[in-house]
Amino acid sequence: MHLYTSEANAPGTHEARKVCWARTSTRVSNETNKELTQELTLKEIQEAILVMQKDKAPGCDDIPTEFFQEFMSEVSPTLFQTFSTILRNGETSELINKGLIILIPKSGDHARIGNWRPITLLGSLYKILAKTLAMRLQTFLPNIIRPSQIGFVEGRCILDNTFLAQEAQDWAEESNQDLVLLLLDFRRPSIGSSGTSFLKPWQNSNSAHKGSGG
Amino acid sequence: MSSLYKSASSAIKLNGVEGSTFPLGRSVRQGCPLSPYLFILATDILGHMLDDHRFGVKGLALPGGGKITDQTFADDTALYLQGTRSNMERTQKVLDIFCKA
Numbered sequence: 436m437h438l439y440t441s442e443a444n445a446p447g448t449h450e451a452r453k454v455c456w457a458r459t460s461t462r463v464s465n466e467t468n469k470e471l472t473q474e475l476t477l478k479e480i481q482e483a484i485l486v487m488q489k490d491k492a493p494g495c496d497d498i499p500t501e502f503f504q505e506f507m508s509e510v511s512p513t514l515f516q517t518f519s520t521i522l523r524n525g526e527t528s529e530l531i532n533k534g535l536i537i538l539i540p541k542s543g544d545h546a547r548i549g550n551w552r553p554i555t556l557l558g559s560l561y562k563i564l565a566k567t568l569a570m571r572l573q574t575f576l577p578n579i580i581r582p583s584q585i586g587f588v589e590g591r592c593i594l595d596n597t598f599l600a601q602e603a604q605d606w607a608e609e610s611n612q613d614l615v616l617l618l619l620d621f622r623r624p625s626i627g628s629s630g631t632s633f634l635k636p637w638q639n640s641n642s643a644h645k646g647s648g649g
Numbered sequence: 650m651s652s653l654y655k656s657a658s659s660a661i662k663l664n665g666v667e668g669s670t671f672p673l674g675r676s677v678r679q680g681c682p683l684s685p686y687l688f689i690l691a692t693d694i695l696g697h698m699l700d701d702h703r704f705g706v707k708g709l710a711l712p713g714g715g716k717i718t719d720q721t722f723a724d725d726t727a728l729y730l731q732g733t734r735s736n737m738e739r740t741q742k743v744l745d746i747f748c749k750a
Binding site for chain 2: 452533534606
């Protein structure tokens, strides 16, 4: 994915990626790959424009989404040309791809920096292009993402998770299995971070107990 | 998609004044419609590793002969693990490799 390219040169990263990929059994078929990477269509772009959220703060270009929705038939052919060129050449300009980070006040004392939340405002052209690509990708996700992921995949429901969590604990008790429920938290990679051990609580005992850690 | 991420940049605006523009090198982009999908594609790999018999992580054995190891909603992940020390060590190994990648 190369989402974390800044850490690409950290020791062991390359090897770890190779192991991860070798243990991942899902591969996108040639056919799916062809469908995913084929050229954009005008219809796809128009569909994306229509589902964009209204009433959002504009980015650097100061153009709100509503403009594109109101004048869709006039502007979408130009967007189609622009986006096709971007994807063909594999690069965008700063004009399109620049985000503006601003601070939104949270509740509490505003003299404290912790009570401000930074958010990124993206330009409408960027958002429309990303939305078009996202909608295309979305249709393939039910076949790619493992069933245990409930979020962002169409047709999956959060209630399944709460139900399963309860059932799993009941079943563990009923079938007399020692179950450890480990709750993970994904954090942004920080420079020089090293792995920490969740094993410490077990250091002095040979058998594990039911509980949670994270 | 990589064309969008390759040239991503941001600037910070404070009190109406915009600072200098800097490139974004890592993670998924805040506010981008693609971000949730890219994120779950990347984290899905952890689930595959937990399933892989070569790592040998044991989950909760189910009546039908299957097992469950994990449940995830977006970035909230719960692992269901057999409570033995050796199984914890195997899990730690998987997490270490995943974190490094």
